[in-house]
Amino acid sequence: MNNMSSSPVRKIVHVDMDAFYASVEQRDNPELRGKPIAVGGSAARGVVAAASYEARKFGVHSAMPSVTAKRKCPDLIFVPPRFDIYKAVSQQIREIFAEYTPLIEPLSLDEAYLDVTENLKGMEIASEIALEIRAKIKQVTGLNASAGISYNKFLAKMASDLNKPNGQAVITPKNGPAFVEALRINKFHGVGPATAERMRKYGIETGADLKSKSLAFLQEHFGKSGPYFYGIARGIDERQVKPDRIRKSVGAEDTFIEDIIDLDLANAELRPLAEKVWRYCEAQGIGGKTVTVKIKYSDFTQATRSRTEAIPFANVAEILDASSALLATVYPFKRPVRLLGVTLSSLTGAGAGNTHQQAQLDLEL
Ligand SMILES: [Mg+2]
Numbered sequence: 001m002n003n004m005s006s007s008p009v010r011k012i013v014h015v016d017m018d019a020f021y022a023s024v025e026q027r028d029n030p031e032l033r034g035k036p037i038a039v040g041g042s043a044a045r046g047v048v049a050a051a052s053y054e055a056r057k058f059g060v061h062s063a064m065p066s067v068t069a070k071r072k073c074p075d076l077i078f079v080p081p082r083f084d085i086y087k088a089v090s091q092q093i094r095e096i097f098a099e100y101t102p103l104i105e106p107l108s109l110d111e112a113y114l115d116v117t118e119n120l121k122g123m124e125i126a127s128e129i130a131l132e133i134r135a136k137i138k139q140v141t142g143l144n145a146s147a148g149i150s151y152n153k154f155l156a157k158m159a160s161d162l163n164k165p166n167g168q169a170v171i172t173p174k175n176g177p178a179f180v181e182a183l184r185i186n187k188f189h190g191v192g193p194a195t196a197e198r199m200r201k202y203g204i205e206t207g208a209d210l211k212s213k214s215l216a217f218l219q220e221h222f223g224k225s226g227p228y229f230y231g232i233a234r235g236i237d238e239r240q241v242k243p244d245r246i247r248k249s250v251g252a253e254d255t256f257i258e259d260i261i262d263l264d265l266a267n268a269e270l271r272p273l274a275e276k277v278w279r280y281c282e283a284q285g286i287g288g289k290t291v292t293v294k295i296k297y298s299d300f301t302q303a304t305r306s307r308t309e310a311i312p313f314a315n316v317a318e319i320l321d322a323s324s325a326l327l328a329t330v331y332p333f334k335r336p337v338r339l340l341g342v343t344l345s346s347l348t349g350a351g352a353g354n355t356h357q358q359a360q361l362d363l364e365l
Contacts, residue, residue, distance in 0.1 A: 009173060011126035012241060013114040014148040014156035015097070015133060018165035020110035021050035021086055025079045027142050035077055042066050042078035049081055053165060086110075089141050096136045100129055102250065105241045113153050115241035118283040120252050120276055130168050151176065152237035157189045176235030180207040190228065198222075207233055250286060252276040253341030259298045260337045263328065270323045273342040278316040281344060287312030288344030291319055293326040296339035303330055312348050319344065 017023065021039040026032045036055035038048045046066035058073035070076055090109040097104045100123075103115035116129050123129050130147035137145045147168040148159025155171045158179070162169035171179050185204055186196040202221065204210050210218075210233040219226035231237055252273045260266045270293070281288065289312050296302040305326040313319045323342050 008117065009151050010115060011117045011129075012150055012153055012156040013116055013126055013130050013133070014150075014153070014160040015093070015112055015114065015130070015137075016146050016148075016160045016164070017093070017110035017137075018144045018146055019050060019052055019056075020089075020143075021081060022052040022055070022079075023143050024082075024086060024089060026052060028085070029079075032077065032079065036060065036073050036075055037077045037079050038066065038069055039079050039081050040066060041080070042070070046078070089143070092140055093137050093145070096133055096140065099136075099253075100133065103241045103243055105243060113156065113241045118280055120250075120280055122276055122279060127168065127170050134166075134168065152235075153239050153241065154189060154232045154237035155179070155235060158183070158187075173235075180233060180235045181211060183207045185210065188232065190225075190232070195222070195225075248347065249292075249343050249345035250277050250280055250288065250347070251292075251341055251343030252280075253294060253339055255296075255339045256337070261333060263331045266327055266331075266333075266337055266340060267324050269340050270327065270342060271320060273340060274316050274320040274323055277342055277344050278319055286344075287348040289313070289346040289348070290344065291322045291326070292341075292343040292345065293323050294339070294341035294343070295327070295330055295333070295337055296341075297333065297335035298338050299335055300338075301335070302339075305329055308346060313344070 037052045040049040048064045048069050051060040060069045101116050101119045106112040126149045134145045144166040146160050146164040148156040150156040150171040151173050159169040159171045215230045218229050290308040292306040294304045
């Protein structure tokens with residue numbers, strides 16, 4: 001862990017959909033909009049899976065017994081869940097995340113951590129990435145998301161709640177420690193009600209109280225969680241964003257403002273894509289032997305062309321040459337081109353392959 005301190009500051013975004021299941025139901029059924037609804041069963045033993053913001057005003061929240069919810073909010077409308085729809089929306093938002101970074105760690109269908117320190121768009125400002133992602137989510141799904149931006153997972157997660165719903169907040173390295181000190185212990189992500197109660201017994205009510213305890217004390221009383229609590233009390237959290245699957249490719253694509261019919265113009269558009277892919281691979285120590293060019297036409301049909309070499313591409317010029325050659329094979333274009341993509345696969349190196357290599361990737365980040 002010590003060598004992490006020499007790493008550059010990480011840029012972590014936590015994206016969290018607002019009242020996810022309930023918002024999907026209100027999206028799909030206009031009669032439910034503006035009304036207090038609970039997704040879940042209304043039966044005697046039913047539990048609220050999600051509550052709309054209108055229902056939350058009455059104190060209805062997820063995991064609450066439906067009977068209690070109905071008592072708090074007599075006009076509450078119960079809607080049966082449609083998990084296949086929620087999964088499909090979840091897939092849509094993950095595809096949006098993947099345009100920015102392969103380092104996506106979903107926490108549930110509607111929440112994920114993204115490490116955008118190195119990102120496929122080459123964007124410097126993580127809060128601009130969060131704004132873009134939220135706008136795309138809105139555009140594609142019609143739903144609102146909130147985001148937290150910070151230099152580690154713990155603070156990004158805390159930040160996504162600050163301006164909810166439909167907002168985002170940044171916690172900078174400068175502000176992190178003071179933010180944590182002022183935080184009530186029961187608000188800490190990773191401190192459940194039982195732990196919070198035990199902490200209270202030791203006089204720990206806030207982050208500042210937690211910070212005043214030694215590592216030895218926290219290890220003695222909270223075991224393996226001790227070092228985590230010691231770290232987050234100082235705004236330190238070195239947990240990596242762990243993608244839920246091993247990455248198989250690195251790609252970048254761009255949709256053009258005006259469709260392209262000219263081969264030279266299309267070739268010129270390949271360069272920034274190849275550069276983005278190469279920049280990312282270089283930063284991650286990834287090589288690739290297969291390059292794929294995706295061509296999407298104005299009628300939304302698409303073609304892909306691939307070439308695999310015996311050894312990994314050595315530089316951006318090689319990727320670009322291969323991409324141009326592949327593009328030439330579909331010229332003249334059957335229709336104007338609205339999007340081009342360049343993807344590198346058959347990956348080698350630290351960021352690809354088996355789980356052992358995946359572990360190396362984690363360390364090198
Ligand atoms: Mg949510």
